[in-house]
Amino acid sequence: MFYREAGQFKTSYGRDMAVFPIAQDRIAIGLIVAIAFLAVPFMATEYFLSSIMVPTLILALAAIGLNILVGYCGQVSLGSGAFMAIGAYAAYNFAIRVPELPLLVTILLGGVVSAMVGIAFGIPSLRIKGFYLAVATLAAQFFFDWLFLRVGWFTNYTPSGSVNAPQLNVFGWIVNTPTEKYLFVLGVVCVLAVLAKNLVRGHVGRQWMAIRDMDIAAEIIGIRPMYAKLTAFAVSSFFVGVAGSLWAFVHLGSWEPLAFNIDRSFQLLFAVIIGGLGSIAGCFMGAAFMWILPIFLDIALPPLGELVGWKMDKATVSHFGFMIFGALIVFFLIVEPHGLARLWSIMKEKLRLWPFPY
Amino acid sequence: MSAPRTRTIGDTLLTVDRISLSFGGVKALTDVSFDIAKGEVRAIIGPNGAGKSSMLNCINGFYHPQQGSITYKSVKRSQMRPHEAAAQGIARTFQNIALFKGMSTLDNIMTGRNLRMKTGILAQALHFGPARAEEIEHRLAVERIIEFLEIEHIRKTPVGRLPYGLQKRVELGRALAAEPELLLLDEPMAGMNIEEKQDMCRFILDVNDEFGTTICLIEHDMGVVMDISDRVVVLDYGKKIGDGVPDEIKRNQTVIDAYLGVSH
Ligand SMILES: Nc1ncnc2c1ncn2[C@@H]1O[C@H](COP(=O)(O)OP(=O)(O)OP(=O)(O)O)[C@@H](O)[C@H]1O
Numbered sequence: 001m002f003y004r005e006a007g008q009f010k011t012s013y014g015r016d017m018a019v020f021p022i023a024q025d026r027i028a029i030g031l032i033v034a035i036a037f038l039a040v041p042f043m044a045t046e047y048f049l050s051s052i053m054v055p056t057l058i059l060a061l062a063a064i065g066l067n068i069l070v071g072y073c074g075q076v077s078l079g080s081g082a083f084m085a086i087g088a089y090a091a092y093n094f095a096i097r098v099p100e101l102p103l104l105v106t107i108l109l110g111g112v113v114s115a116m117v118g119i120a121f122g123i124p125s126l127r128i129k130g131f132y133l134a135v136a137t138l139a140a141q142f143f144f145d146w147l148f149l150r151v152g153w154f155t156n157y158t159p160s161g162s163v164n165a166p167q168l169n170v171f172g173w174i175v176n177t178p179t180e181k182y183l184f185v186l187g188v189v190c191v192l193a194v195l196a197k198n199l200v201r202g203h204v205g206r207q208w209m210a211i212r213d214m215d216i217a218a219e220i221i222g223i224r225p226m227y228a229k230l231t232a233f234a235v236s237s238f239f240v241g242v243a244g245s246l247w248a249f250v251h252l253g254s255w256e257p258l259a260f261n262i263d264r265s266f267q268l269l270f271a272v273i274i275g276g277l278g279s280i281a282g283c284f285m286g287a288a289f290m291w292i293l294p295i296f297l298d299i300a301l302p303p304l305g306e307l308v309g310w311k312m313d314k315a316t317v318s319h320f321g322f323m324i325f326g327a328l329i330v331f332f333l334i335v336e337p338h339g340l341a342r343l344w345s346i347m348k349e350k351l352r353l354w355p356f357p358y
Numbered sequence: 359m360s361a362p363r364t365r366t367i368g369d370t371l372l373t374v375d376r377i378s379l380s381f382g383g384v385k386a387l388t389d390v391s392f393d394i395a396k397g398e399v400r401a402i403i404g405p406n407g408a409g410k411s412s413m414l415n416c417i418n419g420f421y422h423p424q425q426g427s428i429t430y431k432s433v434k435r436s437q438m439r440p441h442e443a444a445a446q447g448i449a450r451t452f453q454n455i456a457l458f459k460g461m462s463t464l465d466n467i468m469t470g471r472n473l474r475m476k477t478g479i480l481a482q483a484l485h486f487g488p489a490r491a492e493e494i495e496h497r498l499a500v501e502r503i504i505e506f507l508e509i510e511h512i513r514k515t516p517v518g519r520l521p522y523g524l525q526k527r528v529e530l531g532r533a534l535a536a537e538p539e540l541l542l543l544d545e546p547m548a549g550m551n552i553e554e555k556q557d558m559c560r561f562i563l564d565v566n567d568e569f570g571t572t573i574c575l576i577e578h579d580m581g582v583v584m585d586i587s588d589r590v591v592v593l594d595y596g597k598k599i600g601d602g603v604p605d606e607i608k609r610n611q612t613v614i615d616a617y618l619g620v621s622h
Pocket residue numbers: 381384385386404405406407408409410411412413453
């Protein structure tokens with residue numbers, strides 16, 4: 001009822017271009033961010049912060065990266081896990097080989113290296129589309145799985161192949177406890193999400209969407225497909241790479257190549273589809289869905305089984321989890337291909353007119 | 359249709375010299391030559407499959423003719439990429455609308471200005487200083503086009519949801535946003551009702567009058583063509599069979615036999 005545009009006249013195009021043109025939206029998002037920074041760290045348990053909030057936020061960042069490529073520029077990728085790995089291992093190697101670098105720089109460099117590799121792997125997209133491009137990115141996934149597993153240099157020749165993140169020192173602030181880790185990740189993800197939003201609503205974002213919707217027409221109005229596609233690959237891989245280094249350094253602490261295998265790529269792709277192609281806010285919803293639902297099912301299924309007198313063992317629970325999960329994904333693909341973000345905006349649309357639907 | 363319009367028709371802007379284009383065995387254009395003068399409304403007419411769209415595609419670098427050359431602004435060229443043509447001031451609309459369906463009217467028209475937007479990716483990500491100023495500056499220009507085309511009410515609507523006539527208008531808006539010197543319109547009024555056609559004619563003439571934009575259009579409605587164009591080229595089976603002012607074309611026996619005789 002209080003969600004209204006009435007009385008809010010936009011007096012300049014600068015205002016109208018704002019990310020959230022409606023004041024209630026601005027207030028809501030401000031509140032969410034304030035709660036995330038000020039309230040959550042004090043109210044949530046350590047388990048909740050380190051096992052739910054931190055991974056969800058990092059996955060959301062990776063999903064934003066993937067969404068830029070898939071949802072905004074229309075280029076399919078099944079290799080986002082590999083680009084997380086590139087970010088992680090690049091940051092790791094900068095950390096051990098150039099220890100003077102501040103942590104934040106190391107993490108961003110992980111993203112930069114990932115962006116450069118992304119450009120290289122984006123070149124095929126200038127020639128091939130759709131299914132064939134998907135296969136090419138899948139090849140990237142397997143190539144980097146192999147590279148980090150087999151070429152010892154990347155893991156500093158650790159015999160087990162598992163490597164440890166350095167101490168997290170952010171300009172003198174030692175990030176150690178779950179609360180500190182959460183705040184650090186939240187800060188990085190918020191800043192990068194704002195940058196991503198600025199890009200997709202700006203000039204380059206329109207070029208990406210133009211290529212996505214009709215590449216021939218885009219070229220005829222002067223958009224260079226090469227520039228648009230390669231910037232999308234670069235920016236996308238940068239975000240995914242930074243997410244990868246955060247995942248490795250902050251969430252995992254120590255990791256092996258398996259942490260970034262094809263399962264991760266699919267997890268991200270589903271997060272993007274469920275959250276909504278071409279929506280930054282949707283990435284957060286999709287990542288939360290992908291990360292929290294399996295945990296929820298693990299907890300909720302056994303008691304439900306008891307109700308009907310069925311004692312489920314661990315394997316059964318996880319099989320059931322998979323089935324429910326798969327069914328939900330199929331449901332989303334069929335019923336609402338634009339994902340949770342779309343459902344959310346439909347709800348807002350209804351709310352804006354409520355209680356008079358006409 | 360309207361009071362005599364006062365415009366200056368200047369020197370030659372574009373010359374098409376003996377162009378031939380074929381697809382495998384199909385000859386789409388054979389030895390076609392004509393020119394377009396600065397500031398005029400030039401129509402291309404002819405029966406279906408005559409090669410009209412192919413002609414526009416050659417002019418804006420989308421097709422590459424096997425023979426012949428095109429001279430634009432005194433520079434002769436044989437091959438050119440579409441984005442290069444765009445950079446030189448050639449904009450166009452398509453017979454089958456080629457809008458970006460998932461984007462809003464506003465964003466579609468904004469893309470028309472992409473060649474004028476120069477700030478780098480980093481500045482755009484920060485959306486600060488020059489990037490923001492640039493965005494607002496171009497938004498103002500686009501708003502003027504939106505107002506001119508009377509499509510304020512659909513500013514934020516994804517174009518995929520718009521009816522056909524409005525989509526044609528948005529596509530014209532996107533082409534105008536580039537502030538082209540030469541505007542190529544491929545059947546801008548196809549499938550429209552009378553009022554929509556009148557609106558479209560008005561927009562085209564206004565653009566021609568106010569901005570001095572040279573216009574080359576393909577149109578099947580002879581009433582419209584004879585009303586708004588200064589000179590007409592007639593194509594049939596890929597060959598030019600007539601060229602001149604509307605009155606001459608109306609009296610040209612070859613043209614009447616090939617095209618005007620049958621009802622359209
Ligand atoms: N890309 C293409 N590949 C193969 N043949 C083509 C291609 N484009 C055009 N043609 C052929 O060239 C000829 C001329 O086509 P064009 O589209 O230029 O005609 P048109 O005058 O625009 O007709 P219409 O009034 O139906 O739009 C046709 O025989 C068409 O089949």
